Amino acid sequence: MNKHSKLIGILFGLVLIACLPSVVLAQDATPISPVTDDLVNAVAHDLYCPVCENIPLDVCPTQACAQWRALIREKLELGWSTSQINDFFAEQYGEKVLSVPSARGFNWALYILPPVIIISLISIGVLVAYLLVRRFKQKPGSIPQAPTSVTTEVLDEIEQDLQKER
Amino acid sequence: MISIIALGLLVIALVITVNAIVTGVFAARNGSALTLESSRRAALAVFPLLTGVLVCLLILLFTGRFEYAYVYQTTEVDMPFYLKVAALWGGQEGSLLFWCWLLSGFSFIALVRQWKRDRDLMPWVIVVTMFTLLFFLVLVLFFENPFNRYYITMDGQVMSALFSTGFTLLADPSNGMGLNPLLRHFGMVIHPPTLYLGFTGFVIPFAYAIASLIKGRTDDHWIRATRKWSLAAWLFLSAGLVLGSRWAYDVLGWGGYWGWDAVEISALMPWLTGTAYLHSMMMQEKRGLFKHWNIALIILTFCLVILGTFLTRSGLLSSVHAFSESAIGPAFFVFITIVFIASLVLLIWRWSSLGSAYPVKSFFSREGLFLFNNLLFVAIFLICLTGVLFPIFSELFTGQQVTVGPPFYRRSTGPLFGLLFLLMGIVPLSAWGTSTAKRLNSEIWKPAVVSLTFPLAAILLGVRQWGGALGIWLVGLVICVTLFDYARSVGVSARNNHEPWWKAFNRLTSRNRRRYGGYIIHLGIVLMGLGIIGIEFFQSETQATLAPEQSIDFAGYNLTYKGLSVQDNVEGREAARAYIDVSKGSRNLGTITPRHDFYYTAEQTVTLPGLRSTLKDDLYIILVDWMPISSDGATFKIFHNPLIKWLWIGSIVLMLGTLVAMWPDPERKTAALEVKAGV
Numbered sequence: 032m033n034k035h036s037k038l039i040g041i042l043f044g045l046v047l048i049a050c051l052p053s054v055v056l057a058q059d060a061t062p063i064s065p066v067t068d069d070l071v072n073a074v075a076h077d078l079y080c081p082v083c084e085n086i087p088l089d090v091c092p093t094q095a096c097a098q099w100r101a102l103i104r105e106k107l108e109l110g111w112s113t114s115q116i117n118d119f120f121a122e123q124y125g126e127k128v129l130s131v132p133s134a135r136g137f138n139w140a141l142y143i144l145p146p147v148i149i150i151s152l153i154s155i156g157v158l159v160a161y162l163l164v165r166r167f168k169q170k171p172g173s174i175p176q177a178p179t180s181v182t183t184e185v186l187d188e189i190e191q192d193l194q195k196e197r
Numbered sequence: 198m199i200s201i202i203a204l205g206l207l208v209i210a211l212v213i214t215v216n217a218i219v220t221g222v223f224a225a226r227n228g229s230a231l232t233l234e235s236s237r238r239a240a241l242a243v244f245p246l247l248t249g250v251l252v253c254l255l256i257l258l259f260t261g262r263f264e265y266a267y268v269y270q271t272t273e274v275d276m277p278f279y280l281k282v283a284a285l286w287g288g289q290e291g292s293l294l295f296w297c298w299l300l301s302g303f304s305f306i307a308l309v310r311q312w313k314r315d316r317d318l319m320p321w322v323i324v325v326t327m328f329t330l331l332f333f334l335v336l337v338l339f340f341e342n343p344f345n346r347y348y349i350t351m352d353g354q355v356m357s358a359l360f361s362t363g364f365t366l367l368a369d370p371s372n373g374m375g376l377n378p379l380l381r382h383f384g385m386v387i388h389p390p391t392l393y394l395g396f397t398g399f400v401i402p403f404a405y406a407i408a409s410l411i412k413g414r415t416d417d418h419w420i421r422a423t424r425k426w427s428l429a430a431w432l433f434l435s436a437g438l439v440l441g442s443r444w445a446y447d448v449l450g451w452g453g454y455w456g457w458d459a460v461e462i463s464a465l466m467p468w469l470t471g472t473a474y475l476h477s478m479m480m481q482e483k484r485g486l487f488k489h490w491n492i493a494l495i496i497l498t499f500c501l502v503i504l505g506t507f508l509t510r511s512g513l514l515s516s517v518h519a520f521s522e523s524a525i526g527p528a529f530f531v532f533i534t535i536v537f538i539a540s541l542v543l544l545i546w547r548w549s550s551l552g553s554a555y556p557v558k559s560f561f562s563r564e565g566l567f568l569f570n571n572l573l574f575v576a577i578f579l580i581c582l583t584g585v586l587f588p589i590f591s592e593l594f595t596g597q598q599v600t601v602g603p604p605f606y607r608r609s610t611g612p613l614f615g616l617l618f619l620l621m622g623i624v625p626l627s628a629w630g631t632s633t634a635k636r637l638n639s640e641i642w643k644p645a646v647v648s649l650t651f652p653l654a655a656i657l658l659g660v661r662q663w664g665g666a667l668g669i670w671l672v673g674l675v676i677c678v679t680l681f682d683y684a685r686s687v688g689v690s691a692r693n694n695h696e697p698w699w700k701a702f703n704r705l706t707s708r709n710r711r712r713y714g715g716y717i718i719h720l721g722i723v724l725m726g727l728g729i730i731g732i733e734f735f736q737s738e739t740q741a742t743l744a745p746e747q748s749i750d751f752a753g754y755n756l757t758y759k760g761l762s763v764q765d766n767v768e769g770r771e772a773a774r775a776y777i778d779v780s781k782g783s784r785n786l787g788t789i790t791p792r793h794d795f796y797y798t799a800e801q802t803v804t805l806p807g808l809r810s811t812l813k814d815d816l817y818i819i820l821v822d823w824m825p826i827s828s829d830g831a832t833f834k835i836f837h838n839p840l841i842k843w844l845w846i847g848s849i850v851l852m853l854g855t856l857v858a859m860w861p862d863p864e865r866k867t868a869a870l871e872v873k874a875g876v
Binding site for chain 2: 067068069072077079085086087089090092097125126127128129130131132136137138140141144145148149152153155156159160163164
């Protein structure tokens, strides 16, 4: 790998590394007094209305959800943390109220699959590209050239390359 | 009478579709021109027949024939005309009929336009499109018939059936339930048809791919012949997704545009694989590479279209967008299984003959980078599929109902979208064939350096979130690379042809609409990305209860609650409207009026946000609650959504870019005319 490949690799790496924390950062909140509407909504945002169709609790307009938000306020006033409130709701109304299932039992599949998918596909991509490139490097003469129809696009590219050479 | 005509036309359409399939298979096997002509005529006849059925349903909707279950469920007397049109696809039965009509329309156009050119593939194209249509026609006729009527049985029960059975009386309601209040938005008039156009549009490339596999054609003719179909389908699908987002933003009243809802994702998945296909087909056209992959992608895209339709209509998923639970789930499941397995078997059968002898010369060649682009799209698709199917499998295996919400998708797909943006910044500077890292570096460093001004400017303006700054840099990179490459090409062309830059720009774009249309699409995507970054990273919200004339300061704005008006019985609803004056410093910026509508017939509340939208930000206010008698005032939820308008602007740019890419190059048009004239 030459220094240019490294530079591009570093560019990719930086973006990947910079993006990684969003994968691993857990969201939790500690109770802050006094309990404001915003704090209640922040907790309710990651809970789903057990009755309505896929609507977060903080924006669900039904009376039942208003009562559940009042319940969240009560719990926050008692000093409960976000995760305690989440557990309480999950216990009362089922795991369905959580915006993401808790990491246990069968639910682990949901946590494991995305990294497995990403790593597998990137590996496949690198492998396929490596094999295709190696095939070219081993026998460059014996491999037919890819069809290149002389389109305006190709001509433009040639034009640009020539310009650079000048 | 109208329903009898409609049913008659439907039955004839079904029989003719079967005829088209059978004669199509025979024509393909024995090569008889007469049989093929019969198949073609049958396939062509379905479209006018279904148009007749559609007109019949529209007449019933417009004339308020509430004895028909579908008319009763989707319209009411006072509904405006445009909503009565929207009622056509506002319910399960009508939307399935509309699906059939669009599908038959696409088949009709394909048969008329491409008959002579692709005659050898046509028998199988007819078979595949008509087989798909047959499935949907069976659903319409036997499972979800929009012409069912209400009957009252002897014991007073109301039943819905096509014909009276035994001792029943035809019901005669004076009014209907009306369209679901959430769907009473102008966006709903165009969002579903646009999405369906995208869905059904992919049938034609799929049919060509299957026809090519059956015929054993290993060239890229099917890709070239359906390039515009694919682009058109992708354009409509993109427009449908954006319109759906806009509808959610305007109507659902939760401050956002995309909730990672299962039905939203069901429409996103074919878009992801379709986008991968649009990139990948270039590798086959330009370099003869990845023939298997392209066929696999188009099969996948088509199956995802059907899967999305199945998930939305089967009742398997809970969603604000889903239709009510229906008995058509198992039928859909069988159809998807048949299509997927049969397509896969065909692909495996032709696997060896689809091999490519052409190499990828470098990791950094355009084809090498396209490979990674494709894998990223597929990775995002697989993660979305995992999220959508996980609740179903969880209930199946553990009996536990779970929700997979936005945090899962944001965390899992966010980095991949970031990488896609990075690739979008790099790929335009790579070349087909041999392209080295050295060359790529020498090309990219200038725009890369310039692009750093974007995050720097953001930091100077107060951005302190690393994720947001990174996103803004990626947006800047794509914009700089695209403009840099465009400007350089224009410069070279202007110098070589001794013409002003605007002439060179025009000539370059019109001579290679595909390439520069693609650039415009990329610009559209990054502008959309800017809007998404704005709302995802910098959105802020607060909730406040305000008494009349009380003010609140939020996100640099001063908001004063002026009062509330409640109007009774406006188009069948009670409309409560709050008035909030907005100012910034000493400048009065106008009044925002969030609404809260209660629909009497449907007994449903709809929260319509009040909006002040600028290029910089949106002020989005929801009326949560109010005290009509006491002086306690009203409760508001206020969102500050920076940059969101760029999402809508970007989508328009994307559509323009797609139109530019679809428009025939003048040289090719001339060539086609010459061929036609026998020159």
